[in-house]
Amino acid sequence: MPEATARSSGSRQSAIQLAPMEVPKASDVLARELRERILSGEFAEGAALPPERELVVQTQMSRATIREALRILEVQGLVRIKTGRAGGAFVQRPNKDAVASSVSLLIRGRQIRLSALLETREAIEPYCAQLAALHRTAEDLDALDAANDAIADDGSPLAAFLQANVDWHVAVATASHNELLTGFMTALSQAIYTATENERFVDQEVRRLTVRAHRSITKAIRAQDPDAAVRRMNRHVHSYAAAVLKVDKRTEISVAGGA
Amino acid sequence: MPEATARSSGSRQSAIQLAPMEVPKASDVLARELRERILSGEFAEGAALPPERELVVQTQMSRATIREALRILEVQGLVRIKTGRAGGAFVQRPNKDAVASSVSLLIRGRQIRLSALLETREAIEPYCAQLAALHRTAEDLDALDAANDAIADDGSPLAAFLQANVDWHVAVATASHNELLTGFMTALSQAIYTATENERFVDQEVRRLTVRAHRSITKAIRAQDPDAAVRRMNRHVHSYAAAVLKVDKRTEISVAGGA
DNA sequence: CATTTGCTAATGGTCCGACCTAAGTCACCT
DNA sequence: AGGTGACTTAGGTCGGACCATTAGCAAATG
Secondary structure, eight states, rough: OOOOOOOOSSSSOOOOOOOOOOOHHHHHHHHHHHHEEEEEESOOTTTTTTOOOHHHHHHHOOHHHHHHHHHHHHHHTTTEOSTTTTOOOOOOOOOOHHHHHHHHHHHHHHOOOHHHHHHHHHHHHHHHHHHHHHHHHHHHHHHHHHHHHHHTOOOOOOHHHHHHHHHHHHHEEEOOOOOHHHHHHHOOHHHOHHHTTSSOOHHHHHHHHHHHHHHHHHHHHHHTHHHHHHHHHHHHHHHHHHHHHHHHHHHHHHHHHOO | OOOOOOOOSSSOSSOOOOOOOOOOOOOOOOOOHHHHHHHSSSSOOOOOOOOHHHHHHHHOOOHHHHHHHHHHHHHHHHEEEOOSTEEEEEEOOHHHHHHHHHHHHHHTTOOOOOHHHHHHHHHHHHHHHHHHHHHHHHHHHHHHHHHHHHHHHHOOOHHHHHHHHHHHHHHHHHHOHHHHHHHHHHHHHHHHHHHHOSOOOOOOOHHHHHHHHHHHHHHHHTTTTTHHHHHHHHHHHHHHHHHHHHHHHHHHHHHHHHH
């Protein structure tokens, strides 16, 4: 790759020199302005932004430009747009779903392997369990029990098991009362869910072991025993990862062998 | 909040029942379609999507609709749009910047406290160091050394120190060769940077200690000693967090006292 | 009176067509 | 040869029109 080293493109040099200038797009300018006002708290959550046509007269921009700006904010999770009378753009604080979706795109786009997802979970979740043991409330414990009861339901289909499994893990993260950690774990759990959906290794035995491990971890969290919580969670996610990867590898081999 | 419990709004019940139907927006449909094709690999990275006017004739949608769809993909980091002749929408795989920006919005929007950020780093980074010790390459070591040398430069301003600090931590994550973990750490480091920018506790002593800790951790990573890496990193981020929070708390008190 | 139905207004969604701006290409002129 | 400017192709912006959805109110209806 030959890098251009010249300071000008080879023509005569005038005495006057100007730096390259940035010309931002109008919709970006408006989006940035609105975003700053939202994040600064100037617009309260749930407040309605002016209607598009009103923004047109206020900003002197065209409606297309304004709509693009609103679309940007919508994708970023900063506003929610409702149609119809009394509709409009309503201010929203970004939530973990926005993070989850962008993480999901990263995973799909860069084809991050299941092993990397499980590895990441092994990094994060034991610490979540530790914090959960320290900060859990009664409601957190209820959520944990509810999710685990749903997992214990033998008759439920695979999808229900996996969803309940996700719910339990997210409940652990929620009990940590660290919103950022919760956001990461939500995104991660969802991704592991979809990646595991086609795995065939989830049988009654796996379910039984899962429920037992969850119960044990929940017990430590209830007892506010951070050491036990981190230790048991570590063991749980590690053994789960090992089990998944064993099946995963076997599948790869059988696929490769069958071709 | 009185929740509506009725299944219909109180009128006569016809025998025929219909579920609420979703009517997606045209731009969302197009965005979804293009997104799937990009993620499935049908469009290679760097490939140019058809020009807007060409998409108009292909999809029978208006240009405004198509532009909104492209704007969605742009915000999600799936395409990059260039103006001028030979411009257009070029396919891009989402990178960690997209995750970092959405995490940044989450942090600002939900006013996540610095203590939570540091807590999250304590969860993630020791594991990163462990993986780095296992998987680091020679290039990774070079990056670590370069970043730490930049930190050691006593004469540099605060911003340079903080940036070099971020670079080093990101380099550790990169050395783990887990793209998801790297994405998380990039987002997190950037956020901690901005949150720490105004802290006044970074003096020469802090710099000296930081450099020393980094050197020690780098040494463990170089020696491929995961246990030492995780232990030292744990200690480093923990003591850094304690130091920051001490100043943070003092600042809060002095502000409260002065008011 | 209660319910249903229909009308009206407000607001986002879509479309069309025009023009502006940015940036390669290339022929022409010096 | 080298610069200059017209041409061309792309996105960016604009204005206006009309459609679709929904809330609220009014009229019809039993």
